[in-house]
Amino acid sequence: MALLHTEHLDMRFGGLSALEDLNLAVPAGGLYGLIGPNGAGKTTVFNLISGFLKPTGGRIVWDGREISGEPPHRLADWGIARTFQNIRLFGELSVLENVLVGFHCRSRATWGEAVFRLPRYRREERDRRSRGLALLEEVGLAEAADQPAGKLPYGHQRRLEIARALATGPRCLLLDEPAAGLNPQETGDLIFFIRDIKDRYDLTILVIEHNLRLVMGLCQHLTVLDHGLTIAAGPTAEIRKNPEVIRAYLGK
Ligand SMILES: Nc1ncnc2c1ncn2[C@@H]1O[C@H](COP(=O)(O)OP(=O)(O)OP(=O)(O)O)[C@@H](O)[C@H]1O
Ligand SMILES: [Mg+2]
Numbered sequence: 001m002a003l004l005h006t007e008h009l010d011m012r013f014g015g016l017s018a019l020e021d022l023n024l025a026v027p028a029g030g031l032y033g034l035i036g037p038n039g040a041g042k043t044t045v046f047n048l049i050s051g052f053l054k055p056t057g058g059r060i061v062w063d064g065r066e067i068s069g070e071p072p073h074r075l076a077d078w079g080i081a082r083t084f085q086n087i088r089l090f091g092e093l094s095v096l097e098n099v100l101v102g103f104h105c106r107s108r109a110t111w112g113e114a115v116f117r118l119p120r121y122r123r124e125e126r127d128r129r130s131r132g133l134a135l136l137e138e139v140g141l142a143e144a145a146d147q148p149a150g151k152l153p154y155g156h157q158r159r160l161e162i163a164r165a166l167a168t169g170p171r172c173l174l175l176d177e178p179a180a181g182l183n184p185q186e187t188g189d190l191i192f193f194i195r196d197i198k199d200r201y202d203l204t205i206l207v208i209e210h211n212l213r214l215v216m217g218l219c220q221h222l223t224v225l226d227h228g229l230t231i232a233a234g235p236t237a238e239i240r241k242n243p244e245v246i247r248a249y250l251g252k
Contacts, residue, residue: 003028003063003204004172010057011044018044019228026206031198033219034208040225042208043085046174050082051075081170083161085177091150095141095160098149099132102167139163155186172204179211191217
């Protein structure tokens with residue numbers, strides 16, 4: 001059974017149909033790709049699944065329960081984490097602090113306990129710091145822990161954003177164009193990195209990407225969108241031979 005699936009999912013913005021009748025079925029442990037030209041509706045799919053948008057039609061089902069229209073923080077609690085097409089880090093905060101932001105969604109201490117820095121909060125904070133450092137170690141950013149996030153090289157900022165998403169303890173990770181702005185070497189590293197965290201954290205991963213090397217090298221299944229419509233879906237090896245996909249997206 002699919003861990004995440006959508007049924008006839010629609011999103012309209014006024015007169016514009018950004019997404020129409022999307023039927024995704026992402027198996028647990030899968031590496032699933034979403035591709036298509038600019039404006040195809042890819043980010044809209046992520047905004048719907050992560051609760052940033054409410055669908056105008058259809059359903060989203062996560063682990064057997066309907067989640068359409070649930071708010072982002074609840075979906076994060078239930079194990080859905082995402083990154084953004086345009087990196088959203090706190091540039092002035094340190095690398096470690098950026099990761100700690102992710103842990104906060106799992107805090108048990110109350111607001112009052114935090115304000116007065118009561119023992120439970122302090123204990124949790126110590127614990128979070130050491131887990132944050134361990135996570136940075138795992139993603140290869142430990143040496144930069146105290147640097148401002150905004151000063152990191154671009155490839156590392158992308159990686160940090162993924163680390164922050166991991167800090168929320170997800171079962172499913174949505175990556176929106178993780179290779180955007182990376183050079184070929186960094187893109188190669190990223191492919192290894194994504195495979196590694198998928199195994200290490202037992203993740204299901206959905207990735208949006210224009211970089212075909214990354215998509216073809218990483219994803220087992222693809223859905224191809226164009227103007228909000230699904231023009232093809234299936235195993236990557238089949239999609240790359242599909243003439244309509246080649247015409248609409250792959251070019252030549
Ligand atoms: N919040 C919004 N309000 C109005 N229109 C929107 C909104 N979000 C997206 N759209 C429109 O929906 C369509 C799909 O946008 P979306 O961002 O999902 O495309 P995309 O496939 O991610 O494109 P890109 O590859 O450029 O990131 C576009 O026409 C876009 O202008
Ligand atoms: Mg997009």
